[in-house]
Amino acid sequence: MRSLGIVISALLVAVTAAPAGAQDAAAMRREIEQLRQQLQGLTERLQRLETQPAPQMAAPPPAQPGPLAQSPANPQTQMSPPSATELLRPRQPFGLYQQRGSGQLLFDMGIAGDFVGSFTQHNVQKANGGTFTGRENRFFPREVELSLFGQIDPFARGEMRIESGEEAPGGEMNVTLAEAFITLLTLPYGTQAKLGQMRNRFGWSNVIHEHDLPWIDRPDVYRVFLGEEGLKEKGVEGTWVPDFLPFYVQVLGGVFNGDNETAFGRGLLTHPLATGRVMTFFDLTETQALQVGASVANGETAERLRSTLLGFDLKYKFRPEGWLHPLLTLGSEGIYSIRRTERGVDVDGDGSPDLFQKQTRNSFGWYGWGELQPWRRWAFGVRYDSTQFPAAPGYQWAVEPYVTFYPSEFLRFRMAYKHTDRSHPFDVAGNGGSARLVDELLFQATFILGAHPAHAF
Amino acid sequence: MSKRFCALVLLIVAAVLIVSEADGARKLRVIATIPDLKALTEAVGGDLVEVDSLSRGTVNAHEIEIRPSMMLKLRRADIVVENGLELDKWIDVAVQGSNNDNIVRGGAGVIDVSRGIPVLEVPTVRIDRSMGDVHPLGNPHYSLDPGVAPIITQNILEGLSRAAPEHRTTFERNRQAFLAQLDSRMGEWTKLMEPVKGSKVVVYHPQWIYFLTRFGLIETGWVEERPGIPPAPGHLVRLVRVMKDEKIKVLIYAPWNDEKLAERIAEEAGAKPLLLAAMVGGVKGADSYLAAVDYNVRTLSQALRQ
Secondary structure: OHHHHHHHHHHHHHHHHHHHHHHHHHHHHHHHHHHHHHHHHHHHHHHHHHHOOOOOOOOOOOOOOOHHHHOOOOHHHHOOOOOHHHHHOOOOOOOOOOOOOOOOOOOEEEEEEEEEEEEEOHHHHHHOOOOOOOOOOOEEEEEEEEEEEEEEEOOEEEEEEEEEOOOOOOOOOOEEEEEEEEEEOOOOOOEEEEEEEEEOOOOOOOOOOHHHOOOOOOOHHHHHHHOOOOOEEEEEEEEEOOOOOOOEEEEEEEEEOOOOOOOOEOOEOOEOEEEEEEEEEEEOOOOEEEEEEEEEEEEEEOOOOEEEEEEEEEEEEEOOOOOOOOOEEEEEEEEEEEEEEEEEEOOOOOOOOOEEEEEEEEEEEEEEEEEEEEEOOEEEEEEEEEEEOOOOOOEEEEEEEEEEEEEEOOEEEEEEEEEEEEOOOOOOOOOOOOOOEEEEEEEEEEEEEEOOOOOEO | OHHHHHHHHHHHHHHHHHHHHHHHOOOEEEEEOOHHHHHHHHHHHHHHEEEEEOOOOOOOHHHOOEOHHHHHHHHOOOEEEEOOOOOOOOHHHHHHHHOOHHHOOOOOOEEEOOOOOOOOOOOOOOOOHHHOOOOOOOOOOHHHOHHHHHHHHHHHHHHHHHHOHHHHHHHHHHHHHHHHHHHHHHHHHHHHHHHHOOOEEEEOOOOOHHHHHHOOOEEEEEOOOEOOEOOOHHHHHHHHHHHHHOOOOEEEEOOOOOHHHHHHHHHHHOOEEEEOOOOOOOOOOOOOHHHHHHHHHHHHHHHHHO
16 A cells, blocks of 8 residues: 555656656757857857957047046146145045056065175285175175065155175174165155155265166275265155256255264264255257266264265266167266364373374265176176275275176176275284285176166166 | 335236246146157147157167156156056156156046057966066057057046146047047058958067057067067077068068167068057158058058068
8 A cells, every 4th residue: 555655656746747847848948049049149249359450449438537637626727826735735646556456466576686706815805805895705695685665655655675685704694674765755846755764865876776786896985985885874855856947956955863883873863964965967969968966964973073975976878879778878976075083192102092182084085987888788897996084094996897797687697807906904804914905806696576666867 | 225125026026927827828748758649649739738758769668768857857747648558667767756746656647548448468377577578467559559549549638638627628629630630541541451461470579469450460470589588599590480481571670679680580581671660750751640650551561562
């Protein structure tokens, strides 16, 4: 009886399921037919699109007008001079980073690696008197730098660089903050302000990082007057570019802590390092240009003595019509130092100073440089350095011919020979070595990974 | 003394007022990054604008030397017209040196004409610099295609109107007049290129894709194996072989490309080296946008018919 029930139930299910299955099959066929038609339509549409050579000349959808375009009453759109209130009011951004999609960084990032090395005499190594003091006859990473830069908002731009490099043979490499600053871009009357830790715009080469310099080493005058890294300070710098002159002029003024131990070192805003610079530029012809600048830096040394640096700089470039690089570049920079120093006087003749007399010590240093780049991948140059010492007697001169090879814009190899002649025995290590005459073979490999901001002139 | 002083003050005030008045009526000062955009801005702006270009047609816009004299021009500019897509990314450095708050990125005075352009060669795979000087946002040389001039001029129109809304009607009228001219020339150019449609060409640098696509030509190879990187000898040997096999008649190059290399390759492959106006002013006679396109169309169609 139970088995009969099961059989009857199975028959009932089969009888009722058959028409439903037939209905499903018909629906599926209709669906397939619809899909086939849709596919055919899409195929035809694709073929039509492929046969069209390019987008049609139809006018595009109008670009999205910004908020100011919708408010004609806004003074900015009226070409009338803005009022002081208007100048102070933050501006509305127009499509900032409009081309960046989701998941993309809103700033740029790049890494620069700079490896250098030298071969020199044993006595120079012993005296630590080479170009890379304490790292003679070594190959080492001088500067590996991570840069992050971009717009903070519509009103300011930010840059941050951290770096590491070998400072002593085999020593630990510390990661340090090389630069971190913001630039306020929308200040009125052609002004901008930069605040944070930065390479100062003193002369034209001081602001350039080691890996971007046109030479393996920073010019002697900078290293002697401002230390191996040049002038790098924490503070505020303002610039003004007047628009009424027939040529470009940039006027700059800054206030900094004065942390640079070689030239200043007081390190207090109450006794700040004040800097200034005037830079101008002339297009001599379509292919030739000249940049001229004068700089000043005035602060106090750690001994609370006044120190003033006056600088000049020149740069000339000849880039023939249609060339992707300059054929000839000439440049020069000089620094005149006026520094108060203390001199010990031995009154009683016992060999030790009994009183200290203050005196003003003036010293001067400069370099001249020329580079010829007849081919895109190769450049040949020579630099002549001559400098006195700001706090000690004596002078040195050097000549440094070099050759540069650029496999690409982002990779560079450079080799130089440098001969340095000093007026006196030179022994930084203080262990009996002497580096009066120095002959060095210097070499450098530099790479750039990722983004790298362009440089002006 | 005090009367003289008062008179002097009045004179100065009057002078300032006159200058302000003159300033109010002055033309919009526009700086374009490349000559094509200068030409198109002049077409839209007409007499109401004073346009200057930061680069010339004979110079590669990728490799512009940023001179402070550019910063001076930008310092006085009301508007900057830029190509975008990273062709003229150097403008950011020049703008920053100009201290002109109106034209900083995101400012009201910036016109990026790439908005709305149907960009070609947008990378669909992960890219890096081993591929050469590739553009992550796509090929930026769209201004060579006269078919996108309506989009470019529309963007310019919007930007100019943002700065001077009272002149929008004039800008519209100028744009329509320019587009009418362009339309009639487009008919001529299409007719001229019709017989050579489907022809294969080799280019020095991949900057002609918009122009070639517009007229139905096929880019078969590049002299630069990777954009911006000088070619290796092995690549040139392969290129010459392909050119011979495919019977390619033309090698297109720009004024800043290595002319001798282009000539040598073309000679070895039995093709013709063809210098085209990569931008307005790139070759003699190509001194306006329409003239530059006209020069390119006529020169190329003639060379392909031979």
